[in-house]
């Protein structure tokens with residue numbers, strides 16, 4: 001008996017089992033593909049929720065008639081003329097008139113008011129569960145207390161040279177945006193018309 005005959009005989013004998021097994025495999029593959037697709041869709045949907053929520057928020061410029069004198073830099077180094085060193089600057093420095101008002105960029109709640117040697121007088125405002133704005137180098141007279149609710153555009157203080165690590169830049173605001181405690185580029189949120 002040659003190979004072909006043997007194969008035919010084998011096939012005839014186990015035809016039903018072979019076809020049933022084949023169908024089972026196809027069914028398993030089909031279920032697997034469907035499950036993978038639906039898992040992928042769920043992931044995509046989660047991503048959409050996370051990325052669209054923060055970018056839907058737009059900040060006003062936090063200094064009246066302000067201009068950015070030092071931009072955000074994560075990997076490129078910026079020169080710090082006070083400390084005389086190159087460093088990353090995960091904030092934007094904004095200058096206005098010497099006693100320009102500093103404004104809350106968005107509705108929120110004051111979560112901290114403190115003075116540190118390097119950052120001067122600092123106010124932190126929480127806008128939602130993941131988004132916080134930080135206002136550094138403020139004048140020592142702050143008009144707010146922890147727990148106060150602020151609205152977009154409300155005056156919170158004035159620019160100054162209180163941040164000792166940036167005092168050579170003159171009176172300005174050192175403005176940071178924290179997304180889940182990570183310093184992100186404030187330009188992602190600032191109204192472009194004001195830049």
Ligand SMILES: [Zn+2]
Nearest residue numbers: 091093166174
């Ligand atoms: Zn700065």
